[in-house]
Amino acid sequence: MRFIIFALVCIGFVLTEEPFHYDGYKVYQIIPKTVDEAYYLRSLNEAPEFDFWAQPRALNATVTVMVSPGTQASFENDLLAKNMDFSVIIDDVESTVQDENFRQSRTRSVARGSVSFTYFMRYDEIVSYLYTIAEAYPNIVQLLVIGQSYEGRDIVGVRISGGSGTNRPEILVDAGIHAREWIAPPVALYIINQLVENTANGYLSQDVDWVIIPSLNPDGYEFTHTNTRLWRKTRTPNTSCYGVDPNRNFDYHWMLTGASDNQCSEIYAGPTPFSEKETQALKDYLSANEDRIKLYLTFHSYGNYLLYPWGYTSALPDNNDELYALGVKVNNAIRAVSGTNYIIGTSTNVLYAAAGGSDDYVKGVNGVDLAYCIELPGGGNTGFNPAATSIWPIVQETWEGVKAYHDYIKEKYV
Ligand SMILES: [Zn+2]
Incomplete structure (x- = not known):
């Protein structure tokens, strides 16, 4: 017992589990107008004092960054010296987060085993929904547990297959690798819901298999609900700070660019590639199924x-034309719903390069030609918290894009 107390005191001394408060943190918006300005912003990316919510990806596109209180004065001085326009869009992040927690706690309601698109479901509710539909639709849904998180949560997905044959093309979908990006899991859940529970969509799994993993970083996701709303990384303890950015942890040109070796950075790439159980789980799934996966x-x-490889270099992939053209099809389908428009491209026409992402790995190592990282629309006062009432319109318009992806895969591979 004495040992346990001693151990807890030691751990507590190094790493605190208290909810983090964002008192005095400000959020700035800057629109870089020259490459130099974009590169200046990019140069701040690895420092723990800066947390980029929207990266400097293109000229004249808005960059959003949260800055710790002690760094704000020098940051503002730099911006003024460089003649860069900026605005403070959140004066005190803590009050914004408190406000959101309040709203979220009031809008929760779902029967166990069912799915909701009117509030952000917790991880156990997501898993319970997956178990329920696998039981209710055993002919088309197979439950998959691809591994466990650091804290021991099952990483759960489903395979949806409405036809027969062993050589069927597969579309692999994941969401939630970044914990705070709450709109991503509902988009994956809506795809599952539509494929399985809407009989009019049966044709979509007739010739193509879908594997969908709605919450790839469950420890981080739960932590955003219980402790720190803006948590991004996994929850692995390191010596000075918790967590690794799982989307810098894949072993393809790992740590080459746009990633940090500082444990406290939001883009910490980890001590080694695949140091995280969550990324390892996906890696294992990928290597066992790489021949079937045609789209990620x-x-x-x-x-x-709508981003596609490469993330680690500005060189274009061999099939750039195909990736771009498919991106345009998908964007057209989404835009037809409500006018939402995506920027399509690689790090060549977007200025921010980052190595170690899952889409680069899937294409570069598993040899999957078509891989996309989809940055969904923002919302709410942080961008990461669309109002619960925005879940419906976002999942519905995105679903139209997903169907366009399916049509292409079916036409090309079936
Ligand atoms: Zn992300």
Whole structure:
């Protein structure tokens, strides 16, 4: 017992589990007008004092960054010296987060085992829905547990297959690798819901298999609900700070650019590639199924970008024309619903390069030609918290894009 208390005191001394408060943190918006300005903003990316909510990806596109209180004065001085326009869009992040927690706690209501698109479901509710539909639709839904998180949660997905044959093309979808990007899991859940529970959509799994993992970083996701709303990383303890950015942890040009070796950075790439159980789980799934997977979609937020490899270099992939043209089809389908428009491209026409992302790995190592990182629309006062009433319109318009992806895969591979 004495040992346990001693151990807890030691751990507590190094790493605190208290909810983090964002008192005095400000959020700035800057629109870089030159490459130099964009590169200046990019140069701040690895420092723990800066947390980029919207990266400098294109000229004249808005960059959003949260800055710790002690760094704000020098940051503002730099911006003024460089003649860069900026505005403070959140004066005190803590009050914004408190406000959101309040709203979220009031809008929760779902029967166990069912799905809701009117509030952000907790991880156990998501898993319970997956178990329920696998039981209710055993002919088309198979439950998959691809691994466990650091804290021991099952990482759960479903395979949806409405036809027969062993050589069927597969579309692999994941969401929630970044914990705070709350709109991503509902988009994955809506795809599952529509494929399985809407009989009019049966044709979509007739010739193509879908594997959908709605919450790839469950520890981080739960932590955003219980402790720190803006948590992004996994929850693995390191010596000075918790967590690794799982989307910098994949072993393809790992740590080359746009990633940090500082444990406290939001883009900490980890001590080694695949140091995280969550990324390892996906890696294992990928290597066992790489021959079947024809399309990989990973949902993030926010910023309205349809990004495809490469992330580690500005060189274009061999099939750039195909990736771009398919992106245009998908964007057209989404835009037809409500006018939402995505910017399509790689790091060549977007200025921010980052190595170690899952989409680069899937294309570069598993040899999947078509891989997209989809930055969904933002919302709410942080961008990461669309109002619960915005879940419906976002999942519905995105679903139209997902159907366009399916049509292409069916036409090309079936
Ligand atoms: Zn993300």
